[in-house]
Structure formats: C-alpha cells, structure tokens
Amino acid sequence: MLSYQITEYGKPLEALERATPVPEGDEVLLKITASGVCHSDLHLWEGYFDLGGGRKADITRLRDLPFTLGHEIVGEVEAVGPNVADVKPGDRRIAYPWIGCGDCAICARGDEHLCAKPAQLGVHVDGGYASHVTVPHSRYLYDYGDVSTELACTYACSGITAFGALNKVRELATGNQLLIVGAGGVGFAGLMIAQAMMDTEIVVADIDEAKLEAAKAAGAAHVINPTADGARKQVMAMTGGGAAAVVDFVGSGPSTQFGMSCLAANGEMVVVGLFGGSFDMSVAMFPLKNISLRGSITGSPAEMAELMALVKSGKVKPLPVAARGMGEAQQTLEDLQAGRIVGRVVLVP
Ligand SMILES: [Zn+2]
Ligand SMILES: [Zn+2]
Structure with a gap:
C-alpha cells in the first residue's frame, strides 16, 4: 500500500x-x-x-x-x-x-x-x-x-460535527428560530443539514457578504452581518424577540458574544467552532434569561x-x-x- x-x-x-x-x-x-x-x-x-x-x-x-x-x-x-x-x-x-x-x-x-x-x-x-x-x-x-x-x-x-451540534438544540429550534453563526465550511454544512433534520426558521450570521449571499441562496430565511449597525436589534426583529437556539460555528470571542446576545429567554447556545478567544458576559444573565451555553465536538x-x-x-x-x-x-x-x-x-x- x-x-x-x-x-x-x-x-x-x-x-x-x-x-x-x-x-x-x-x-x-x-x-x-x-x-x-x-x-x-x-x-x-x-x-x-x-x-x-x-x-x-x-x-x-x-x-x-x-x-x-x-x-x-x-x-x-x-x-x-x-x-x-x-x-x-x-x-x-x-x-x-x-x-x-x-x-x-x-x-x-x-x-x-x-x-x-x-x-x-x-x-x-x-x-x-x-x-x-x-x-x-x-x-x-x-x-x-x-x-x-x-x-x-x-x-x-464536517457533516457529523454540524449534526452533533445541531442535534443538541433540535427540540428547542423545532418550530422556532435557529441562528447559525458562521457560514464557512462546517457552518455551511450545518445550514444544509439543519434544513433536512428539523422544521426551523434559520438566520445565518457572517461577516463575509459573499457567504451571506450563498447562505440565502441555500435556504436561510434571513441573513445578517454582525458587524453592521444595529445587527443584534435586527436579529431580534427577525426572530420576534431572539433565537430559541444558536450554533456558533466560528467559536471566537466576538462570534460567541454576538450569539449569546441574540438568544431568546430559555434559549441555548452551542459552540462548535475552534477559532479561540474569550468574551465578557454578566453571569446574572444566565439565570435571569434562563439560558445556557455549551460546547460540542464531532x-x-x-x-x-x-x-x-x-x-x-x-x-x-x-x-x-x-x-x-x-x-x-x-x-x-x-x-x-x-x-x-x-x-x-x-x-x-
Ligand atoms: Zn476534521
Ligand atoms: Zn473508551
């Protein structure tokens, strides 16, 4: 061989x-x-x-x-x-x-x-x-x-990594809104797989306009550039008060911070990207909004x-x-x- x-x-x-x-x-x-x-x-x-x-x-x-x-x-x-x-x-x-x-x-x-x-x-x-x-x-x-x-x-x-992350929020996202942060390789696979595995309205966030266009063409209901003015407010409007679930395929400080800020009450965010970094968040927000943050690997x-x-x-x-x-x-x-x-x-x- x-x-x-x-x-x-x-x-x-x-x-x-x-x-x-x-x-x-x-x-x-x-x-x-x-x-x-x-x-x-x-x-x-x-x-x-x-x-x-x-x-x-x-x-x-x-x-x-x-x-x-x-x-x-x-x-x-x-x-x-x-x-x-x-x-x-x-x-x-x-x-x-x-x-x-x-x-x-x-x-x-x-x-x-x-x-x-x-x-x-x-x-x-x-x-x-x-x-x-x-x-x-x-x-x-x-x-x-x-x-x-x-x-x-x-x-x-990339397929099983996206599936494993989406599966963790499947119940929450079904019949609700799912925010996908990052439409690169694994995130784009996630967009395809999410549409096949559950009935959910998908918002895709990415800082690259070409990726947002591709996401829209591939079935995203809404797209948002998180660096745009009032991006969080726009997501709140798109989702009627926040996404029930967020999957972060980037995993950087800013991407995770953005995703957490877009969660509805009782929402859950899953970090699957490995970009790295850190972010600041008031710990009291976890109980006050009854939200959670977790990771996923393969x-x-x-x-x-x-x-x-x-x-x-x-x-x-x-x-x-x-x-x-x-x-x-x-x-x-x-x-x-x-x-x-x-x-x-x-x-x-
Ligand atoms: Zn790999
Ligand atoms: Zn073992």
Missing part, C-alpha cells in the same frame, strides 16, 4: 510504500476511494494547536511517526477479518473515524467520540492519505447510498447513523467539493496553511 506520511512534524509528507495489511479478527481493510482534507489536519501536521496569545498546545505525543493523516475516509471493502459477517469485499462504505477504546463507561454509553483513550483514524492511528486503511470493526462503517464518494467523505468530519456513532440515513434519503443538499489527486496531499496542506482553499478539498487515489 502507498501512504503519504508525516515523518517529521511540519516537513513535507513522504510517499512510502509498504506491505498491505491483512485484516485480523473484526478488522476490515478498505481500499480508499476518497479522503477529505480537514483544517485540523493542518494542526496535526504542524504538531501543535495555536491557542492564541502566543500559546501553543503540543499535540505530538498523541501518535508515533511515521504517521498517515486523514479522518474523512470513504472506500471499498477489499478484505475482512475472520469475524466479520456484515460487510463483504466490494461494499462501499464511509468510515466513522472518532473511535474510542470500546471498554470504558463513556464508550459503553455510546459516546466513543468523547473517550479519554481514543484511537481515532487519522488522529491517533493511521488514516486516509493512503491507498488503504484498516478499520478495527465493521460497526464503524456506514452505507452512503448514491451520494458521490467525494461528497460522502465530508460527512465523517458526534457519536448513533448520530453518524442518523446523519447517513438523512443523507441517503436525499434530504441533505450537497456541498461543493473539489477533488485532487492523492499525490497533491502536501500541496493541499500548504494551500490550507496559506489560506488559498475555499470549500472542501478531497483527495482521490
């Missing part, structure tokens, strides 16, 4: 050839047909997360080198271990990458994505910038129906199943994706680093 691997953090990926693994026990070997490039791959490749204010979080201890990035993986089953009965060679599947230890209380209650001893594909164990990947169990594989392979792979990260295997059922039903409008050859993995990371990429890039072997 061929893999594009990190041999030294921040240095160009190296194309390395090695023997294709033979699946054992419950394992499934996928021949990769598409592998998305996520913004977090950039941090994994660099070896640190920038926490702002000159602080960096070292993330090099989470894996051994050489290492293969890529957590948005779609492929065709090539071989299965002796215990595998529910998939067979030739089946096309998307891999759920947020795999836990499978042994702890968190995994037992179905929240593998929150496990403290994770084995996530492309984060802790070798992932998708390769011709093949080993998935530890067929329960992490999902059918994706007639969706294109290039589009399908994005549901493993989603559970059960949520992945629900998302893929929605996708297969044809209710989720497709996102634009650009396909590149797998050999352009390094160039793609550099383009991401330089901010030259708009939308999702998917590598195809």
